[in-house]
Amino acid sequence: MEEKWLTWAKQIQSIAQAGLTYTQDNYDYERYIELRQLSTKMMETYTDYEMKTIQQLFANETGYQTPKVDVRAVVFHEGKLLFVKEKADGKWSLPGGWGDVGFTPGEVAVKEVQEESGYVVKARRLLAVLDHQKHPHPPSPYHIYKVMIECELIGGNAAESIETSDCGFFAQNELPPLSTGRITESQIEMLFVLHNDPALGPVFD
Template identity: 70%
Template sequence: MSEKWLEWAKELQSIAQAGLTYTKDPYDYERYLELRKLSTEIMNTYTEYDMHTIENLFANETGYQTPKVDIRAAVFQHGELLLVQEKEDGKWSLPGGWGDVGYTPAEVAVKEVQEETGYIVKVVRLLAVLDKSKHPHPPSPYHTYKIIFQCEIVGGNPSTSIETSASGFFNRTNLPPLSTGRTTTSQIALLFDFLHEPSKPVVYD
């Protein structure tokens, strides 16, 4: 959260992308291309990723740059929280993922739970809208908003998916190793606060 180089690289990328979108001057267009190249070089210098990967990951979008949206579901059963084991790193997170075009945020939460766990759920309420940069996640090239819904199981049976190798319910004192790029211990604690305080208002950054 304190990596100033990452903040600078993101800001340069955002300025460059806006300029590439709106400029009418061919000379300014070239300058914005150079600015975007500089942002990727910063990433290349301070991370282990090669330039090709960074360009595809970090500077491949067009149009005015806006934050990405990560949608997660908090599903409780008998006082325990549903988590999924990510195949990518073998660690655990709340079910969910990037928002999908054509779906509302709540529909994405329902879809992701079913795809990743086999459970059919319904959304009960919105719990939190968080800015990922304000929480103890590892550095990320994206500026991301995280939306968390509380959901209830209404059907289905547990299963795995192409992205998850297991799912299970955990209490707040017996958590598995978390995939902190997706879910942090402080966010888990916040969700249990909602469980024990149903009138708690929506949390936002």
């Protein structure tokens, strides 16, 4: 579903970053720098981002490039799903964020729920591992794997956070406006199906 130009730009960036990491030839090093610059120019041309922002987001890493990991907590209570309202865009998503070094995916899910909603949960099972570019998200400079972990509500109280301004449980037929860079309606539909049938295994890709 991802635009071809964005896929190509990310592939060029990945090749350039790997080359900069492993090459021992000065001539090749300069060519990889040129490839990285080409990828950022493509992003600047076809998006509303400024070059400085693109360089910070898209071409600032070193080492072999790998996908980023976005962990989302799936918390059901009385048939409804927990959402948090993102201050960044005023829309709603599942609690979560980038995976943290030193934490397991389950630990990240638990931590993000408490930080973003005030609720205390326990991670129970893996529901899905999804490739961001295979789903109807807006274009992203990153290649992202989304890890969805079902959690059991065990305590806490609703609260705001630095990143969120509200939280609440919603039924499938009353979804709030979604922050589609983080979660999509089709993914929410999939999560309700998985929750309602514990015999189903994790979904991937």
